[in-house]
Amino acid sequence: MMSSVEFYPVNNPIGDLVRSIFPEPVAVLINGLLALLSLMALVGSLGAVLIYLERKVSAHFQLRLGPMRVGPHGLLQAVADGIKAIFKEVLKPEGADTFIFFLAPLLPVSAAFLVLAVIPFDHHLQVADPAGGVLYVLGVSGLSVLGILLAGWASNNKYSLLGAMRSGAQMVSFEISIALLMLLIVMVSGTASLRGIVLSQQGTLFDWWIFKLPFLGIFAFVMYLIASTAELNRTPFDISEAESELTGGFATEYSGIGFAMFFLGEFVNMFVSACLVTTFFLGGFFPPLLGVPVIDPILSLIPGFLWFFIKAFAIIFIYMWFRWTFPRVRVDQLMYLEWRIMLPANLLLLLLSGLFVAQGWAG
Amino acid sequence: MATDTEKNEKAMTMQLINKYIPDNPLPEGFRLPLSNDSEAEEFFINIGPQHPSTHGVLRVVVRLDGETVVEVVPHLGYIHRGIEKMAENQTYIQNLHLSDRLDYLSAFFNNLCLCMTVEQALEIGIPERGEYIRIMISELQRLQSHLLWWGVLGMDMGGFTTFFYAFRERELINDIFEELCGARLTVNYFRPGGSSADVPDTFIPRVKNLISALRKVLDEYQTLLNRNIIFLERTKGIGILPPETALSYGCTGAVLRGSGVNYDVRRHDPYSIYEQFDFDIPLGKTGDCYDRCQVRMEEMEQSLRILEQAVTRFPSGPYRSQPKPTYKLPKGSYYSQVETPRGLLGVYIVSEGETKPYRLKYRSPNFSNLSVLNEMVVGHKLADLITILSTLDLVIPDIDR
DSSP states (O other): OOHHHSSOOOOOOHHHHHHHHHHHHHHHHHHHHHHHHHHHHHHHHHHHHHHHHHHHHEEEEOOOOOSSSSSSGTTTTTHHHHHHHSOOOOOOOHHHHHHHHOOOOOOOOHHHHHHHTOOOOOOOOOOOTTTTTTHHHHHHHHHHHHHHHHHHTTTTTTTHHHHHHHHHHHHHHHHHHHHHHHHHHHHHHHOOOOHHHTTTTBBGGSSSHHHHHHHHHHHHHHHHHHHHHHHOOOOSSHHHHHHHTTTTTGGHHHHOOHHHHHHHHHHHHHHHHHHHHHHHHHHHHHTTTTTTTTHHHHHHOOOHHHHHHHHHHHHHHHHHHHHOOOOHHHHHHHHIIIIIIHHHHHHHHHHHHHHHHHTTTTO | HHHHHHHHHHHHHHHHHHHHTTTTOTTTTTTSSOOOOOOOOEEEEEEEEEOOTSSSOOOOEEEEEEEEEEEEEEOOOTTTHHHHHHHHTTTTHHHHHHTTTTTTGGHHHHHHHHHHHHHHHTOOOOOHHHHHHHHHHHHHOOOOHHHHHHHHHHHTTOHHHHHHHHHHHHHHHHHHHHHHHHHHSSOOOOTTTTTTOOOTTTTHHHHHHHHHHHHHHHHHHHHIIIIHHHHHHHHHTSSSHHHHHHHHTTTTTHHHTTTTTOOHHHHHSOOTTGGGGGOOOOOSSSHHHHHHHHHHHHHEEEEEEEHHHHHHHOOOOOOOOSSSOOOOOSEEEEEEEEEEEEEEEEEEEEEESSSSSSSEEOOOHEEEEEEEEHHHHHTTHHHHHHHHHHTOOHHHHHHOO
């Protein structure tokens, strides 16, 4: 049997404490449970924080104040909304497939939850670090498109079905771009473990892959942002929800907690996506000026996971900025963007990066 | 020539279907035959009567092949209130408040048109100040309506932020209206011979303030939405309306001018004192959604120009002539028309010599503009249908009346 140290290669004091008290098999179990519980806490609190953030950011983009009534500056608005969603009646349309209808809202959240397990928040804050972490991320994040497809299919509503079909086509296409960009990072960093990718960017901010890879890094970063926005179904690529065309898209028939789960899934997925951008391009949990005298000791006072969150939330702000600025693209334009522009560009980028790596120019 | 024969063929097919297929398998109103293509997966979808993008209780039944629109049929009447029938039992003054409720975004124009018909019948003249008030209020209303249209256009295309930006300036105009007559939407302000009340002292300063505020932001609007690459991709070449089609359906307003037909009641059949003002009639070239949008954006500039001229020349003196509690129109029929933000609004009154009209008919611009919808959307995607509906700038209560 694997030892708990092998299973969780990243040690932290709590894990060590558990291992010192309990015998090996029990420690594996307890450590696993603790990790999952902390992830659950993270997902739960993230939902509230991100929803509040989005409402406030959108409000200030739109010359409004946003929620102001519940708690100081509307801080408790997300809690109030959550309670409301729980107590609302869950309606199921006639002719809907009951099992799938209620299963679908759980999938996007589950996908986000599973990806969060391999995100290195800090040196010692990672639930698991499989050697093929990137592959795992790619595989698991497919669950969220499955949720949307199932929801659209099971709702017995034409709007939902149209939304689901759009979303299916869109997310499957953009997943190719995302996979190619991930492959690029794996190639230049020489490892598929997410922790390994972060460790390969040790140094100042010019050692992050966004700058370390001459010219190409920036392109890859921008393309990853675009592709992940599309994958997240956010404006300008929110054609699957498209409230002005499809009223609510795949979520038209959902009410109460089912809708809340989709909502939560959407926001946590946005965080997951920002985490992946941080890990791949922005040096993960490293402070920006590692190794620079005088400044680095000061910056290093901020713990690594805070650096990680600062970077991730900066990316989230960019996603929100997109959403509250752009109009929506049309479904065929989206497909054109992926298959005729993004995909060839990605392949070219991959080719050039390969050249850079072979010549030893990449970092 | 090829298009002509195609059109003839289409017309003949329609006739044949109506004649020989009495039990048409398609829902009411659909004319095109079922597709011969076995691959086609056609289905019908209801946009409305409760839908965020119809801006009112309009129901559009769409025949879709996947995402592509095959045919649309608008169903009207969900907000029919019988205003024209009610009008027969009310005096002309009482009718003014009913006309507010036709096209609530151009309530002043509806008032104005009705008043003009009464004035025409009784040959009532309007004092100069009254005319200036009318023109300024009309142009303010045009600005207010176009601002709302612009905000909603962004929202229909998925960008919410435009809505709030448009409302920031629209509030300034609504405040002027509120101070003027106590109402922001259903105003009941103009009367035969002038208006119900004089403008307050703050009116001119407020209008000046508005002009300077709007001049600044109109370019900001262009940057935010109309110059955005996604917006350009979504509107250029979408929903092309040829000038002949626009004319044959009776389209007016920006829909007609977007197709390049130079017709504006203010210029070509001038009423009030529009001849004394210097303004341009913006025209489109291709008649696509983008042209209609740019025509409306340009119209806002022109309205500002008119307002600027009116502010500098605003005269003093009486604001209304010959006020009476009721007006008795001599026997006969009378017609007058104005250019509302949406197009040509006409009022036709048949009088039997009573204080109430025998028959009152509104010629609403929205009805004609909606009728042309099917010609524009065929072959486009579902998302384009929403864009096209939005650039038609419909107000549904005006269609149903």
